[in-house]
Amino acid sequence: MKKRDFKSQLVTMASQAVLYLLVFASFFLLQAITNPQIIGYSRTAAITMATFAIVLLLLTNVYGGYRMGERKARSVFFAILISVVLTDIVTYVQLQIMNVNPANNPRLILFGEDFLLLCASVLIQTGVISLFVHLGDYVYYKINPPERCCIIASSQEQADHVAEKIGSFSRKYQLCDVLHYHCDDIYDTIVEYDVVFLAGIPDTEEAGIETFCYKHGKAMYLAAELEDVIISSSAQVVIDDTPFLYTHRAEPSLIQRFLKRGMDIILSVLGIIVLSPVMLVTAAVIKCSDKGPVFFKQERATINGKVFTIIKFRTMFAHDPSRPHQSATKNDGRITGVGRVLRRCRIDEFPQLFNVFMGDMSIVGPRPEMLENVDRYTRDVPEFEYRQKMKAGITGLAQIDGKYNTSPKDKVILDLMYIHRFSLLLDIKLMLRTITVFFRPDSAEGFHTAQKPGTLTMRIRPKPKRNANN
Numbered sequence: 001m002k003k004r005d006f007k008s009q010l011v012t013m014a015s016q017a018v019l020y021l022l023v024f025a026s027f028f029l030l031q032a033i034t035n036p037q038i039i040g041y042s043r044t045a046a047i048t049m050a051t052f053a054i055v056l057l058l059l060t061n062v063y064g065g066y067r068m069g070e071r072k073a074r075s076v077f078f079a080i081l082i083s084v085v086l087t088d089i090v091t092y093v094q095l096q097i098m099n100v101n102p103a104n105n106p107r108l109i110l111f112g113e114d115f116l117l118l119c120a121s122v123l124i125q126t127g128v129i130s131l132f133v134h135l136g137d138y139v140y141y142k143i144n145p146p147e148r149c150c151i152i153a154s155s156q157e158q159a160d161h162v163a164e165k166i167g168s169f170s171r172k173y174q175l176c177d178v179l180h181y182h183c184d185d186i187y188d189t190i191v192e193y194d195v196v197f198l199a200g201i202p203d204t205e206e207a208g209i210e211t212f213c214y215k216h217g218k219a220m221y222l223a224a225e226l227e228d229v230i231i232s233s234s235a236q237v238v239i240d241d242t243p244f245l246y247t248h249r250a251e252p253s254l255i256q257r258f259l260k261r262g263m264d265i266i267l268s269v270l271g272i273i274v275l276s277p278v279m280l281v282t283a284a285v286i287k288c289s290d291k292g293p294v295f296f297k298q299e300r301a302t303i304n305g306k307v308f309t310i311i312k313f314r315t316m317f318a319h320d321p322s323r324p325h326q327s328a329t330k331n332d333g334r335i336t337g338v339g340r341v342l343r344r345c346r347i348d349e350f351p352q353l354f355n356v357f358m359g360d361m362s363i364v365g366p367r368p369e370m371l372e373n374v375d376r377y378t379r380d381v382p383e384f385e386y387r388q389k390m391k392a393g394i395t396g397l398a399q400i401d402g403k404y405n406t407s408p409k410d411k412v413i414l415d416l417m418y419i420h421r422f423s424l425l426l427d428i429k430l431m432l433r434t435i436t437v438f439f440r441p442d443s444a445e446g447f448h449t450a451q452k453p454g455t456l457t458m459r460i461r462p463k464p465k466r467n468a469n470n
Contacts, residue, residue: 004144007143008143008144011139012066016065018132019066019080019129022128023084026124026125027088027118030124031117031121033117034114034117035114044098047094047098048098051091059086062429062433063080063082064076065079065080065083067079068137068140069141072169075436077130081129084125084129092114093110096110146172147172147195148195149174149175149176149193149195150178150190150196150197151166151456153178154181159199159456162199163178177456178457180460181205183461190209190212195218195219196209198221198223199222199223200223210222224417229413232417234246234247250422256424263427264357264363267356268354268357268363269357271350271353272354275350278350279350286313286338289336289337290336292317295312296311297311300368300369300392301374301392302360303392308361310352310360310368312348313342313348313351314348315335315342356394360392361393362391362392363393363394363395364394364395364431365393365396366418367393367396377408380408380409381412386412387412390418395430395431397415397418398414
């Protein structure tokens with residue numbers, strides 16, 4: 001391990017330990033003002049502390065913890081904050097339930113003095129988390145300067161796509177070179193840099209580059225293709241004394257389908273009941289704003305290409321039936337003022353709970369696409385049809401980790417990652433992660449009308465050798 005990596009990991013571990021100790025202390029010390037038993041030698045203290053630690057550990061696994069350098073500071077901040085606040089709430093409710101006894105409270109009190117102390121602890125925790133995240137971010141990049149990297153691709157278009165993504169992490173990566181995989185000095189170039197990005201390279205050539213990078217200790221990022229998703233979900237199997245990677249196209253079992261449908265019904269009914277006041281107010285605001293229809297209805301594709309009518313709150317001006325449907329673009333003039341707010345808060349998606357209840361959709365699954373997009377995407381990206389092996393969903397891996405304007409191919413790969421790794425536990429994890437979408441300003445961003453230009457032109461010839469006398 002490099003000295004720099006050792007120092008970085010040590011600082012991160014120490015900062016994370018101190019951060020979680022302060023978070024733990026802020027909750028228990030404030031609650032102890034009215035509940036002194038939770039910091040003494042008592043059954044209540046043992047149970048509440050164990051609950052706090054276990055729930056925080058589980059939620060950290062769901063949202064991601066103090067992953068400095070891997071994610072942007074904003075994402076790390078909200079990931080930790082959401083985990084901590086949910087942990088506070090669970091532990092607080094448990095404490096109040098345990099307090100219902102003759103010695104404390106004759107009934108359950110959720111919004112008393114203890115609730116004010118809970119709010120105070122959340123405010124303190126927010127400040128502590130913000131301080132440690134920004135301090136950790138500063139220290140991490142002070143220890144770790146940007147890694148010098150190159151892109152090896154088969155076309156300028158693919159190189160530009162990767163370069164755009166690298167550009168959003170300019171503090172972590174410094175793009176120095178872009179070259180075609182047939183370039184004669186490809187292996188000499190790889191040796192010069194810390195990280196190599198590969199995109200759209202044929203399997204044979206890619207395998208050779210991967211072997212070379214592994215031999216020389218170079219970190220690699222491979223733009224995922226369908227075959228990569230298939231291999232990534234394979235199991236390691238030894239037959240006699242020969243290792244194999246076993247993979248097959250798994251289908252949800254009958255019991256999984258039954259439980260998933262049962263979960264959809266229960267959650268959709270609860271969602272409709274809980275969100276009904278919000279939906280009623282939203283409907284009234286839309287109706288009063290421009291006197292148009294409240295709901296937007298459109299045919300979408302779901303499992304096995306089945307067509308259904310999706311229901312959403314209308315966020316655009318009333319559609320002209322003579323004009324074809326098209327996806328929203330950035331700064332789209334068709335979106336109403338009310339619609340921009342609804343899209344930003346994802347309130348326009350709430351009526352889809354009725355689609356879930358009726359069985360057209362699931363809570364978790366691939367995003368339901370417009371029929372016009374399905375035909376076009378299937379022509380451009382043949383793998384697109386595989387995403388229809390699962391029922392369309394309100395949320396999912398592509399909706400959480402992607403954006404509204406994520407490229408069709410990237411959207412397909414994210415959906416296939418979910419399909420190949422499907423489990424009810426993964427569904428629950430994705431449901432919990434859905435809340436993070438509300439804290440990402442780019443999640444509802446429309447399609448750009450033009451592509452950003454590439455930062456470097458892909459070269460197909462070796463770099464000129466430097467004169468030794470210069």
